[in-house]
Amino acid sequence: MQPTVPAARIEDVDVKISVLVHAAPYTHQAADTAYQFILAAIAKGHAITRVFFYHDGVNIATRLAVPPADDRNIQKCWSVLAAEHGVDLVVCIAAAQRRGILDEGEARRHGKGDGAANLAPGFRIAGLGQLIEMGIQSDRLVVFGA
Amino acid sequence: MSDTAIAPKIIKKFLYVNRKAPYGTIYALEALEAVLIGAAFDQDVSLAFLDDGVFQLTKGQNARAIGMKTVSPAFGALGDFGVTRLYVEAESLAERGLTRDDLMIITHDFENGTTGEVPSIIVVDRARMSNVMAEHDIVLTF
Numbered sequence: 001m002q003p004t005v006p007a008a009r010i011e012d013v014d015v016k017i018s019v020l021v022h023a024a025p026y027t028h029q030a031a032d033t034a035y036q037f038i039l040a041a042i043a044k045g046h047a048i049t050r051v052f053f054y055h056d057g058v059n060i061a062t063r064l065a066v067p068p069a070d071d072r073n074i075q076k077c078w079s080v081l082a083a084e085h086g087v088d089l090v091v092c093i094a095a096a097q098r099r100g101i102l103d104e105g106e107a108r109r110h111g112k113g114d115g116a117a118n119l120a121p122g123f124r125i126a127g128l129g130q131l132i133e134m135g136i137q138s139d140r141l142v143v144f145g146a
Numbered sequence: 147m148s149d150t151a152i153a154p155k156i157i158k159k160f161l162y163v164n165r166k167a168p169y170g171t172i173y174a175l176e177a178l179e180a181v182l183i184g185a186a187f188d189q190d191v192s193l194a195f196l197d198d199g200v201f202q203l204t205k206g207q208n209a210r211a212i213g214m215k216t217v218s219p220a221f222g223a224l225g226d227f228g229v230t231r232l233y234v235e236a237e238s239l240a241e242r243g244l245t246r247d248d249l250m251i252i253t254h255d256f257e258n259g260t261t262g263e264v265p266s267i268i269v270v271d272r273a274r275m276s277n278v279m280a281e282h283d284i285v286l287t288f
């Protein structure tokens with residue numbers, strides 16, 4: 001059967017890639033691998049349409065994690081990626097609320113008190129529609145599971 | 147919230163691959179949420195069940211005693227959302243001592259509006275499942 005959209009070859013320049021991260025930070029290497037994959041893709045000249053964090057992947061986005069000083073800080077890696085390369089980092093709202101990842105608006109809406117928001121810089125919270133949309137808009141969607 | 151498709155005329159074939167048992171992890175529950183959003187965006191959505199994922203479709207589920215939501219009734223409603231193909235891998239069933247008779251009966255209406263119901267579950271062998279994946283634009287694994 002012919003695919004409805006012609007598939008781009010990965011060796012083509014400027015392939016539009018979107019990334020779905022399911023894996024929890026530190027527990028699963030996939031959270032690191034996704035980050036390294038994106039750096040490599042950008043270095044090769046590809047465009048990252050969006051990164052969507054789902055399942056325990058949303059835990060990457062907490063600014064409250066304090067890993068040991070001799071370990072990498074996964075959240076900071078991603079925040080720097082967003083700042084330096086303008087990568088759109090979207091955290092699923094339903095998955096985030098379940099796991100206590102809140103931006104200021106959500107913290108206020110749920111009466112969690114001032115200062116409760118813990119969404120790290122460079123991330124934004126939005127609905128699952130953003131996952132479907134990035135699938136529609138990119139040539140490749142790559143899943144990093146657990 | 148910018149949850150409306152910017153390119154609504156593009157319809158891609160999405161395949162949601164379910165590989166985990168219905169309870170024990172959250173994958174089945176959160177995958178279903180993503181399936182419904184895909185359907186709401188008018189995409190061509192199909193599901194695949196392999197490995198322990200085949201347990202998601204077994205009859206007689208009741209998760210009340212473990213304090214969880216029972217996920218299986220949602221599969222029966224997928225036809226109403228235009229999700230009419232649930233591919234199940236035959237080898238995964240056999241490896242777990244399951245047959246088609248252990249699975250729920252899930253149907254959808256004929257597309258041309260005539261009365262009657264069509265089975266949604268399609269049991270395929272491993273080689274055919276590989277082809278099913280190749281036929282889709284987007285493969286989301288859970």
